């Protein structure tokens with residue numbers, strides 16, 4: 001399931017967009033209409049095994065753990081790459097006072113993120129548009145920070161996206177992201193992630209070199225698998241019981257109940273912080 005493996009080919013942004021359109025509609029259908037309320041489409045973070053945060057609270061906690069590393073405040077400009085339905089952008093805008101622009105390849109997600117900006121009264125401070133991270137539609141040095149929560153696994157070329165992030169960052173600006181790494185050699189059960197979800201993992205040891213090649217300075221990399229993956233996947237499995245997913249809908253199984261179709265022990269979760277050098 002890694003990017004270096006042979007066929008099938010890696011993610012195709014248009015297809016990933018269509019997949020998220022469908023998953024977003026399915027979530028609204030099976031879990032209740034979320035229009036204008038928003039939710040995080042990422043894993044939860046529990047600081048300690050005995051933490052009693054609910055899954056929803058833990059997904060906000062992950063947003064906060066990442067936001068704290070962005071080093072932004074009132075008046076800063078943040079780009080959220082792969083913004084989902086907008087909940088992280090709205091939360092960070094409230095927490096920091098920053099102006100946040102979110103992009104995603106899914107039209108359905110962007111429409112819901114727009115609705116969220118409206119219902120939260122944050123239009124003007126938070127905005128969303130459909131765009132591909134491989135080709136960011138923004139001027140050079142137009143952001144103080146870039147965030148990417150779980151969108152990197154969908155990128156056909158991580159290096160190209162990181163170069164784009166560097167280009168739109170001001171010198172000294174940070175990029176904070178999460179990504180999946182593989183904890184051991186891929187097995188056949190890992191393939192649905194790539195084939196069906198358009199996701200790849202990256203070998204953890206490769207990250208510093210990928211950042212360097214994109215012209216970014218390495219700041220921090222943490223393996224946060226234990227704080228995120230096992231409890232999140234268990235919580236998703238519980239939620240899936242209420243959803244009556246069709247067994248043959250492998251994409252929906254992957255998205256809403258990953259441990260039912262993929263080898264969970266394979267997946268590790270990384271928090272990565274990098275910076276555009278102050279002087280080129």
Ligand SMILES: C[S@@+](CC[C@H](N)C(=O)[O-])C[C@H]1O[C@@H](n2cnc3c(N)ncnc32)[C@H](O)[C@@H]1O
Nearest residue numbers: 040041042082083084104105132133149151154
């Ligand atoms: C797992 S979701 C995470 C959403 C959001 N960051 C959150 O935490 O709620 C992955 C996101 O990446 C976006 N995405 C995938 N490929 C993309 C691409 N090539 N360009 C921009 N966004 C992309 C999807 O549309 C989706 O919003």
